[in-house]
Structure formats: structure tokens, C-alpha cells
Amino acid sequence: MAAPTVAASLDASIYAPGALMILTVNYADVDNQTFTVTVTVRDVAGNVSAPVSVQAVIMDPVSIAVADSSGRMWTLVRDNGTVAVYTANA
Amino acid sequence: MPNVAVTAYDLTGNLTKVVLPYTVTAPSRMWPDATNTGVPAGTVLTNSSGLLNITVAGTVIEARNHSGGIVVNAPNVTIKRSRIRSTSPFVLIQNNSTELLIIDCEIDGMNSNTNGISPRNVLVRRCNIHHVENGLNVGGPTIVEDSYIHDLFSGNGGHSDGAQFNQGASDITFRHNNIFGGNTATIIMWDGSGSQNANVLIENNRLDGTASSYTIYTPRTGPLTNVRIRNNRFVRAAFGYNGGNQSLVTEWSGNVNDVTGAPV
Numbered sequence: 460m461a462a463p464t465v466a467a468s469l470d471a472s473i474y475a476p477g478a479l480m481i482l483t484v485n486y487a488d489v490d491n492q493t494f495t496v497t498v499t500v501r502d503v504a505g506n507v508s509a510p511v512s513v514q515a516v517i518m519d520p521v522s523i524a525v526a527d528s529s530g531r532m533w534t535l536v537r538d539n540g541t542v543a544v545y546t547a548n549a
Numbered sequence: 550m551p552n553v554a555v556t557a558y559d560l561t562g563n564l565t566k567v568v569l570p571y572t573v574t575a576p577s578r579m580w581p582d583a584t585n586t587g588v589p590a591g592t593v594l595t596n597s598s599g600l601l602n603i604t605v606a607g608t609v610i611e612a613r614n615h616s617g618g619i620v621v622n623a624p625n626v627t628i629k630r631s632r633i634r635s636t637s638p639f640v641l642i643q644n645n646s647t648e649l650l651i652i653d654c655e656i657d658g659m660n661s662n663t664n665g666i667s668p669r670n671v672l673v674r675r676c677n678i679h680h681v682e683n684g685l686n687v688g689g690p691t692i693v694e695d696s697y698i699h700d701l702f703s704g705n706g707g708h709s710d711g712a713q714f715n716q717g718a719s720d721i722t723f724r725h726n727n728i729f730g731g732n733t734a735t736i737i738m739w740d741g742s743g744s745q746n747a748n749v750l751i752e753n754n755r756l757d758g759t760a761s762s763y764t765i766y767t768p769r770t771g772p773l774t775n776v777r778i779r780n781n782r783f784v785r786a787a788f789g790y791n792g793g794n795q796s797l798v799t800e801w802s803g804n805v806n807d808v809t810g811a812p813v
Contacts, residue, residue, distance in 0.1 A: 461563060462557075462559075462563035462564060462565045463557040463558065463559050463564070463565050464557070464565060465555060465556075465557035465567055467553075467555040467567045467569055468569070469553070469571055471571075472570075472571055472572060473571070473572045473573075473574060474571065474573050474574070475574055475579065475725070476573055476579070476725055476753045476780075477694075477724045477725045477752060477753040480571070482553060482555070482569070484555050484557075486557045488557075488559050490561075519559045519561060520560060522557070522558055522559075523555065523556070523557055524555070524556045525553060525554070525555055526553070526554045526556070527551065527552070527553045527554075528551045528553075528554070529551035529573075531551070531553075547553075548752070548753075549571075549573045
């Protein structure tokens, strides 16, 4: 299984004390795969049923962790499954 | 340089990490003072005088050198780049409506027992407030940012404070101000019984208690709801940093002595 992909950016590189900091995280996992299972039934007489197929997805959900070396608390304000936005005060 | 690390990981233990450094400018070099608050240099002011009663919504008072008090009785009023001077006995700027903005103003009580701004629904930014008994008399939702409050007047038996919070006042934020306390404190929250202050955030301020009894007064009785005092730089007052009951506040963290950096 492959590692998730993640790209993150801050809305600025320099902040005044107390200013709002916005962190945007774009993430994905390439391991999510759709597969199909096809079933047929055969009896002893050699009769074969019509094939029946079902699809499913192997999920490998991604979690995001945010840590700040200065101890600032980052608060998740939204997450749509591919983009997460956090804020903190400088 | 601090950084924020973002780690994405999946159920199978694979992970990817991104580290983003950032800079927070040193607060000690940026404190509001006479050079970066009040009327911006070069502003040409127009003289006016008398009690100014604002009754039209959306009124903008700009570039005035006004001698007298201002009473706001209409919503969404802005007062900016102006000097307001008065010995009005109660308050220089009083808001009786909603959404008053006071930006880049000098508010001078001329050594009188008055309040600079009162009482609620006000956003104050980059203002220079001085020679009043109390810089702000806070009765309700108020935001004060990047402002300089100093040289408060304690004559005639006055108990001067950078800001005093009225009983039950809530939704108050003081952020990145430089406040030199009067003879009582830089900020005094409601210290009596009954309805207490709530939803208060005091952060990243310089609170100088050199002339005060205590640098700050948090409430003495509770219960309190969401009162947070964090990451401020304190100058100790005559009797200590806090004249209130510190154990009652929701958060007291990151506060340090302005000179030594020692935790307060």
C-alpha cells in the first residue's frame, strides 16, 4: 500500500502576534481501488447461470495530524475529505 | 523559528509529513505607542466642536479635530483618523447603537474624570487613548486591538484603569494593546457579586502596572464562563500581578514578565 499524498500551505510566512493563521491541507490516498467480483453457478449437469457482478471499493482512509513546534493550538474549521482547513492565532 | 507539521496517515500505517516554518514577529518591537496609533501623520484635520449626536446610520466621521463628546445613536458608524478631545464628565465617545468602528483616533480626556469610550458594540483599532480616568468603560461586546492606552488621570479621587468591565459584560476581546494602568489596574474585570463577565479574551497585550495597585483584576467571585487571559506580557504592579481570584478564570497561560520573561 502506498503512502498518502499531502500538500500543505500557510496563508503567510510572517505573522504579527495574535494574527489569524490559516493552514490549508490537500490530501489523498492513491490506494482507494474499485474492484469487481463476478459470480456464476454451475450444477452437476453442467448448466451455468448467467454471471452476476458486484463492485466494491477498498478504502484506505487518510487521517491528518497537525503539530506545532511552538505549542500553538490549530483548530480544524472544515474538512471535505480532500481539503482540510485549520486556523490558529500567531 | 516555529513550524507546523502536517502528517497524513492511512490505516496501513503509511504516512507522509510536510513541515511548514513560519515567523511571528517579535512583539516587543511592535507594541502600540504614539508612533503607530492615533491620527496618522500627515492627516489634515478639520476643526469642529460641541456635542456631536450621530443619528444617521452609516455616518463616517473622518479627519476631524473635534473638541467635545460624541454620542452615537445610529448603527454602522465609523470614526476614523480623528482627534477627539473633551473634558466631558462621563464619556468622550458613547455608543448607544450597534457596530461602531473607531479606527486611528486619538482620544484625549485632558486630565478629566471621564471614560474614553463606552459602553458596547464597539471595535477600537490603533487608537491612542490618554488623560482620561478610564480608557474604556466596557458594558458589552467590544474588541480593542493594537491600541495604546496611557497617562490615565487619577485626580479628584478617581480610580483609573485602562479598561473597566461592567457587571455582566460579555463578548470582550483585548488583543495586542499596550496599556499603562492607572492607579488601580490596566484592566479591571467585574469584581463584585452577581452576573459576571463572560466570553472574555485578553491576549498578546503588554500590561504595564507600574503605576497601579495590581496589573490586572480578574473577577473575585464566579462562576465564570470562558474567560481567557493568555500570552500577555506583564509589568508587575505595587501589590502583584492579579488582584482577583485567578483560579476562577477558564484559562491563564503563557503570561510572562515583560522584562525577564518569567512565567506570571
